[in-house]
Amino acid sequence: MNELTSTQAYWLGHLFHASSRQLTLSEYAEEQGLELAALLAWEQRLVVQDMPVPPRHRPLRFIAVEVAR
Template sequence: MMNHQLTSTQAFWLGHLHHAFSVGQPLSHYADKQGLCFADLMAWRNRLMVQCIVVPDMHRPNRFVSVAVVT
């Protein structure tokens, strides 16, 4: 993060991004459960990154499952 103070709005959205990451939820599910607009959460994620503020990675569930085929 750059050497500056976060505004209360930046801190609000960054806090939600960190919490979503810590509980391992996709941002869409997290936003829904918290009563947040998913588009706003994503917009703030992008805005914070453009402002060189480090944001946590997004939780992305595995889309593929490995299987063993027994013949």
């Protein structure tokens, strides 16, 4: 892997921070005052540049329930 540029490191740092805090990118962007579109664009750009991008936090949309009879 090549050395990161300061811009790559900046955005990668934000992506790792959001992932480690288990925040969705939209929640993280709002909290940090970042443009969600820029965060998403840089995530994609880093993937294309073969950088190790952390997994996104995706909260469960459905909750399993048990029905008592």
